[in-house]
Amino acid sequence: MKAEIELELQLNRRKEVGGYRFLKKPDEGLLDFSSNDYLGLAKMKSIHDHNSNFVDNGAAGSRLLSGNKSYHEELEGFLSEFFKAKSALLFNSGYVANLGVLSAVPQKGDTVLIDELSHVCIKEGVRLGRAKYFNFKHNDLVDLEAKLKNSEGNVFIVVESVYSMDGDLAPLKEIVALATEYEAAVIVDEAHSTGLYGEKGFGLCCDLGLEDQIFARIYTFGKAVGAHGAAVCGSKILKEYLINYSRQFIYTTALPHYSVAAIQNALTYRMHHPELWSNLKSKIDLFKALLKKEINSLESKHSVQGIILQSAEEAVHFSNYLNRGGFDIRPILSPTVAKGKERVRICIHAFNSEEEITNLCDHINQYFK
Template identity: 65%
Template sequence: MNFEKTTLRIEDTLLAILSERKKNGTFRFLRIQKEGMVDFISNDYLGLAKVSEISESLHSFVDNGASGSRLLSGNKVYHESLEKYLADYFKAESTLLFNSGYLANLGLLSSVPQKGDTILFDELSHMCIKEGVRLSRANYFNFKHNSLENLEQKLTKATGNIFVVVESVYSMDGDQAPLKQIVELCEKYSANLIVDEAHTTGLFGDSGFGLCCDLGLEDRIFARTYTFGKAIGAHGAAVAGSEILKDYLINYSRHFIYTTALNYHSVQLIENAINYRKAHPELVEKLTRNILLFRQLIRRDIPKLESFHPIQGIMVNGNEEAIKLADHLNAAGFDMRPIVSPTVPVNQERIRICLHAFNSTMEISNLCDAINEYYTQ
């Protein structure tokens, strides 16, 4: 009886919190894409998640699951084979697989920086970076988005081993970090740079190896995280760096040690998808044309992100306006969501638009027509 009363009190508290979220228009819920809706929301930039050819070779049975963490029964030949393949692909001494990009950043940032060290991270970093930083024992501070001046101010005051954490392309704004200048600052102050390549993996460079390699900076960066659930169209992630870093993560990264390893299908799918991407550079060319077309067709007076990445955005003021515009576009047959505060800062709410290689010229033209029409009402 006491258990039931306690449960009811807890659920009443949770219900009150949820009711407040519903009241201010920020309540989240799961939905399945309606049939016939045009995809302008997924991170499947190149459409690889929908290419059957990538998984057709996975007909032979190896296992349904790895059966344990890699330090117990879960370490398989296929894990080590993929890590060697990825090390070559990302031009690194070694790589270590994680089950997702979120876990990779948590595992890296929570274990490597020590007490007395300092972590400096861009204020617009993804939540997995912020949570990884908080789980560490180091001192941590953010710096103004892409501000080299503010970063250097913080670097002059940092103590212990210094870590600077940035994303090569930011997930909400679609803008690039000034990586060359950040690398130079890190070298000036003997700081260790960590770069999250989630939104450049598969897109940047001739073979899709990300922005760091495309700029030739890979040997000057302490660690890079790569995610395979976006442009690669699969699942999982990897941390690229030195052999020493890999050994350290195997010994001290809780998010690696205590997680059941990826199964054969997931591992092989990553390699197949990368090979498919390498063989089809025309996908990136088509995506680039679609980005340029979108930016040409949207009226100049409409507030939008200054992005030349597949991540585009129409900026609005307030959650209510973001929801209203999203409803207008959904009703026109376009699948997308409003991005509201607190996910983004107040008065920086938006409609986040993801363009893809598989979006047709007509689909993009119709989308732009619908947006332009909304702003003439």
């Protein structure tokens, strides 16, 4: 077919520039330095074993039809308390939650300002809406303020608390101060801080005491929480509005009971085990200390680490070298990151032993020797 021939041509072009993607199952023989399971909760059987408490295999409908169950409402009550919010609304993933908020809330005539390194779901969310949107330079408060001065209508500032490719933090206190000055609303994607920051793992906004000054917070449970799904936390008005106007909520089959139970079990476990985060931080410090200073590594203090290479080909070559050394580590290529910023993304986990981290750093140091 003509259409299929065109698709093949596009795939070949991507192969030529070294950016071809393909599915690869984790090799059981490799040490996990790749997944977002930062605390190891996804592998903890006690959190996910619910066979003795069977309710149903699926909600069997959207929340506005037959799919609204007591277990959804109970979890939302738990989440609103856990994340210090007036309300919480469940979505099926962080990707979908960002689409659901950003396509529905900003209106025609409004302005959305997005950090240029925000996840693609944030950018796609505003494209689905009717508001004007502009990028501002990454974590650049001067550029953000310049764009705030020229914004019209209701203004929304959208950032991630922790950026998934660089592992750096947004300057949330300063962003909130600017938002207050210019009467803008702040929306924060907490995907990579959920379960980590704060004594109980309630994310960076709560850890900084900013929860009451943030318009909407999106929490993802597929990273450090080790489960699946997401929640939008904010005011009761925001929740009611999303129930009425967010297409991604209205027309989606609700999460099944085992996903809901896993979320609450994992967050409850994290809440009672603050040592998980302190243990992870010590592993991150060890990795940073053992890596040679001249290596072009990220400045991140988060679980997300990485080595910047010069090209896609070099990132793939380095990744293959680490795989041969016994480490499950993947290359990150353009367009996920900018050309010239290709890298291997290394995730340090609480379950990685000091010996494993030392061995990894030895391999990295030897490669660049």
